[in-house]
Amino acid sequence: MIGEAEVRTVLNEIVDPCSVTAGVPAGLCDMGLIRAVHVSGPPGRQRVALTVGVTEPGCFMIGPFAAEARARLLGLAGVEEVQLELDNGYDWTESMMAPDYLARLTEHRERESARRSLPLHVVRREAGDTPRPTTSS
Secondary structure (H helix, E strand, O other): OOOOOHHHHHHHOOEEEEHHHOOOEEOOOOOOOOOEEEEEOOOOOOOEEEEEEOOOOOOOOOHHHHHHHHHHHHHOOOOOEEEEEEOOOOOOOOOHHHHHHHHHOOOOOOHHHHHHHHEEEEEEEEOOOEEEEEEOO
């Protein structure tokens, strides 16, 4: 029999492209996009109902998310039906992310910020010269 934890594990394997762009890939659950999961029915004939959100009102990924979720969940033994509903609330915030993912994302952002604030070292070469380092702030 399939439970909510197994459904969430499968859904978290679907990576949100916004998280890839941010530099720290995350699945739909870690991103806080799976609002509700309900599993019902007897073993072998289970129905999975999902409510999925998006990070932005104009997000075009809901279609691909829905198709991928449906395909993966119907591939689980005993799942007979998958119903997916879009949460039209458009109220997603970073606070909805899984705490461990948010911590990794924050750490990544801090590293990137520190890296960008380092002085730029440029080596200037002129014909016949040996390289001379210069510093630009």
